[in-house]
Amino acid sequence: MKKILIIDDEVNVALLLSKFLARNGFDVSTASSGNSGLEYLQNSEFDLVLCDYRLEDTDGREILRKIKTHYPKTGVIIITGYSDIKMAVELIKMGAYDYISKPLYPDEILNTITKAIETRQALMEDEPVVAPPVSKPGKKPVLPPDGIVVGSSRASKDLARQIELVAPTNYSVIILGESGTGKEEVAKSIHLHSHRNNKPFIAMDCGSLTKELAASEFFGHEKGSFTGALATKIGHFEMANGGTLFLDEVGNLSYEIQAALLRTVQERKVKRIGSTKEIDLDVRIIVATNENLVEAIQRGRFREDLYHRFNEFSIYMPPLRDRGSDIILMAEHFLQAANQELGRNVTHFSPEVIECFMNYRWQGNVRELKNIVRRAALITEGDEITTKALPLEVSNYKMPAYDYGNQAGNHNQSNNYSPTTQQQNQSDVKEPRHDLKNAALEAEYETILRVLREVNFNKTKAAEILKIDRKTLYNKMKAINLK
Numbered sequence: 001m002k003k004i005l006i007i008d009d010e011v012n013v014a015l016l017l018s019k020f021l022a023r024n025g026f027d028v029s030t031a032s033s034g035n036s037g038l039e040y041l042q043n044s045e046f047d048l049v050l051c052d053y054r055l056e057d058t059d060g061r062e063i064l065r066k067i068k069t070h071y072p073k074t075g076v077i078i079i080t081g082y083s084d085i086k087m088a089v090e091l092i093k094m095g096a097y098d099y100i101s102k103p104l105y106p107d108e109i110l111n112t113i114t115k116a117i118e119t120r121q122a123l124m125e126d127e128p129v130v131a132p133p134v135s136k137p138g139k140k141p142v143l144p145p146d147g148i149v150v151g152s153s154r155a156s157k158d159l160a161r162q163i164e165l166v167a168p169t170n171y172s173v174i175i176l177g178e179s180g181t182g183k184e185e186v187a188k189s190i191h192l193h194s195h196r197n198n199k200p201f202i203a204m205d206c207g208s209l210t211k212e213l214a215a216s217e218f219f220g221h222e223k224g225s226f227t228g229a230l231a232t233k234i235g236h237f238e239m240a241n242g243g244t245l246f247l248d249e250v251g252n253l254s255y256e257i258q259a260a261l262l263r264t265v266q267e268r269k270v271k272r273i274g275s276t277k278e279i280d281l282d283v284r285i286i287v288a289t290n291e292n293l294v295e296a297i298q299r300g301r302f303r304e305d306l307y308h309r310f311n312e313f314s315i316y317m318p319p320l321r322d323r324g325s326d327i328i329l330m331a332e333h334f335l336q337a338a339n340q341e342l343g344r345n346v347t348h349f350s351p352e353v354i355e356c357f358m359n360y361r362w363q364g365n366v367r368e369l370k371n372i373v374r375r376a377a378l379i380t381e382g383d384e385i386t387t388k389a390l391p392l393e394v395s396n397y398k399m400p401a402y403d404y405g406n407q408a409g410n411h412n413q414s415n416n417y418s419p420t421t422q423q424q425n426q427s428d429v430k431e432p433r434h435d436l437k438n439a440a441l442e443a444e445y446e447t448i449l450r451v452l453r454e455v456n457f458n459k460t461k462a463a464e465i466l467k468i469d470r471k472t473l474y475n476k477m478k479a480i481n482l483k
């Protein structure tokens with residue numbers, strides 16, 4: 001039975017929490033002060049400590065510091081009040097597994113505790129291993145390239161480890177995950193941590209390739225080889241020679257081009273269209289998809305042999321909503337980047353914004369978060385981003401709340417936002433500009449974003465609804481910094 005210590009000087013909260021956790025199969029002890037909590041820790045080993053941030057004799061930071069120094073195997077989850085969330089994020093950076101904020105919801109508590117205990121177990125399992133196969137003893141896990149946030153969630157740590165494992169090999173990799181989860185960033189990271197990192201990384205968006213152009217984009221062509229071939233063109237395979245070719249949205253390729261791709265990958269040779277000369281290839285292939293390729297194989301839309309060629313290693317990208325406190329780490333990173341880019345000095349998010357970010361579903365994942373933070377930074381006059389700078393669908397997003405003490409799943413539809421959210425002072429947000437060109441751009445931007453959200457950021461579907469081709473959508477997304 002897993003052992004949990006609750007340190008909380010609000011006796012009623014500690015009691016309720018301990019009864020709830022005991023009912024769910026944990027061995028629970030409670031301490032009503034920081035000092036008595038530390039005494040418990042001296043006398044017994046705990047899997048996890050749930051510690052209230054505000055204690056009369058000390059605080060969560062001090063307890064965390066002591067646990068990390070003396071009992072590094074014990075996980076720590078901080079319980080925070082509404083206004084301490086920013087502090088909690090700092091504690092995560094110091095090594096807390098996660099935080100849960102009051103009011104406490106049984107489902108959330110159970111979920112966070114279960115994940116924390118799983119992480120602890122995984123870390124313990126890792127310990128006796130002499131050295132991971134691809135890293136030197138004592139070497140820290142590789143970190144993705146500069147500018148990329150590596151979160152502290154279990155999912156992020158798993159991801160970093162998978163990158164570390166596969167990067168130095170020559171394996172082809174399939175990266176699976178919803179749109180905007182960072183698949184291309186992971187592909188770049190694999191390339192940067194491979195021996196190919198002094199050779200090109202070439203990315204191709206297969207979703208925006210027309211049937212007619214696909215072959216020439218992949219393999220290149222000689223001048224005059226077909227009507228319109230006005231000059232010789234080097235294909236992406238040749239461009240990536242020695243390095244890595246990243247094929248995004250690979251599920252969109254036509255069956256014919258899949259056959260040609262398979263031949264090229266098997267033979268490791270490429271011929272430009274209209275040429276007889278074969279060029280030797282040494283290209284590592286990484287592909288990404290947000291559709292289920294196994295289902296595409298069953299429907300006869302994707303070749304099984306090609307799938308197996310690509311699937312020497314697969315990486316699953318977790319959706320942002322499952323990455324817990326990483327959301328805030330990423331938001332802070334994007335805020336800093338926006339400050340630099342826009343010459344601003346917006347320093348932080350209000351607690352209400354942090355709460356909205358933690359609750360929202362993020363169907364567009366990291367891309368949507370990045371975009372929302374950049375926009376909020378742009379329209380914020382002061383140093384704090386408030387909910388007024390968020391799109392309504394984010395600030396009004398309501399999670400089903402639970403009555404503490406009720407059985408999990410017993411939904412209570414009241415929302416748990418502070419009333420201040422709606423009463424906020426608007427003076428910290430810029431008035432929109434009213435000239436026609438900006439109005440048109442704003443409308444276009446809002447429409448594209450709305451449609452992308454409606455279709456879970458599936459660009460093919462969005463282009464259909466918007467009645468533009470995928471390439472145009474792609475270009476527009478780039479132009480308005482949605483990519």
Ligand SMILES: Nc1ncnc2c1ncn2[C@@H]1O[C@H](COP(=O)(O)OP(=O)(O)OP(=O)(O)O)[C@@H](O)[C@H]1O
Nearest residue numbers: 147148149178179180181182183184185366367483
């Ligand atoms: N860990 C991260 N740290 C910082 N920025 C990130 C991270 N992950 C993703 N991003 C940013 O989010 C945006 C979307 O990432 P990316 O293009 O890699 O996603 P994707 O899964 O390939 O999307 P799609 O399936 O739509 O092509 C990019 O602007 C990228 O820089």
